[in-house]
Amino acid sequence: xxxxxxxxxxxxxxxxxxxTLRCKPISGHNSLFWYRQTxxxxxxxxxxxxxxxxxxxxxxxxxxxxxxMPNASFSTLKIQPSEPRDSAxxxxxxxxxxxxxxxxxxxxxxxxL
Amino acid sequence: KNEVEQSPQNLTAQEGEFITINCSYxxxxxxxxxxxxxxxxxxxxxxxxxxxxxxxGRLIATINIQEKHSSLHITASHPRDSAxxxxxxxxxxxxxxxxFGTGTSLTVIP
Numbered sequence: 222x223x224x225x226x227x228x229x230x231x232x233x234x235x236x237x238x239x240x241t242l243r244c245k246p247i248s249g250h251n252s253l254f255w256y257r258q259t260x261x262x263x264x265x266x267x268x269x270x271x272x273x274x275x276x277x278x279x280x281x282x283x284x285x286x287x288x289x290m291p292n293a294s295f296s297t298l299k300i301q302p303s304e305p306r307d308s309a310x311x312x313x314x315x316x317x318x319x320x321x322x323x324x325x326x327x328x329x330x331x332x333x334l
Numbered sequence: 335k336n337e338v339e340q341s342p343q344n345l346t347a348q349e350g351e352f353i354t355i356n357c358s359y360x361x362x363x364x365x366x367x368x369x370x371x372x373x374x375x376x377x378x379x380x381x382x383x384x385x386x387x388x389x390x391g392r393l394i395a396t397i398n399i400q401e402k403h404s405s406l407h408i409t410a411s412h413p414r415d416s417a418x419x420x421x422x423x424x425x426x427x428x429x430x431x432x433x434f435g436t437g438t439s440l441t442v443i444p
Contacts, residue, residue, distance in 0.1 A: 264420065264434040310375060320365065320424070325377035 225326035227313050233332045239301040242329045245294055246315030254323060255288055255298050256312040264312075270296065271319055303333045337361050338423050340435035347442050353408040355438045357421035366404050367422040368395050371437070380406070380419075411442045 226245040255267040268278040290296040314323040365384040381395040397404040
């Protein structure tokens, strides 16, 4: 198995632009998690899907952030408009169940200028 | 106060040393995760444990649910063990929100 796949691996954009991060979970996993990691705040859970349905989005910082999971093999995290404080590494992880071991993708390193 | 606290924050060891990283949490949980983040940024889930002890190679994780404490041990440490180790406790309410420790940065010197 290829593991969790994220794209792009790096993204540099200007403030105000729309950013879309993509994630392909491990086949057969029915739970998907989006995390953000910064030096100041460490790892934070943004949103969690179970069977393609958003279960808990209380970690999403504000309305500029949205996440979708149109099918079991694809999820997006969108930031519109982006701001410099959104600069971080965004990780996607998947697991067989919400309480099972999570497998992390390589992360997307986002820099908003 | 952080729900999950790790110690030490930074640790430097000589190759071959026995290493212990501690994690204390204030929330009531049924399981705790240990993660490893390599210098390149990739994150690997090492253990998820709810009681007792788990062992994987040179890594051993223990947890005491009553005392709300977990430890990660590395025996015969090696420079490739150099990484940031993070403990994470799921929220007792939702089980999906995680409280993360700030991480322990380990450097093993040859």
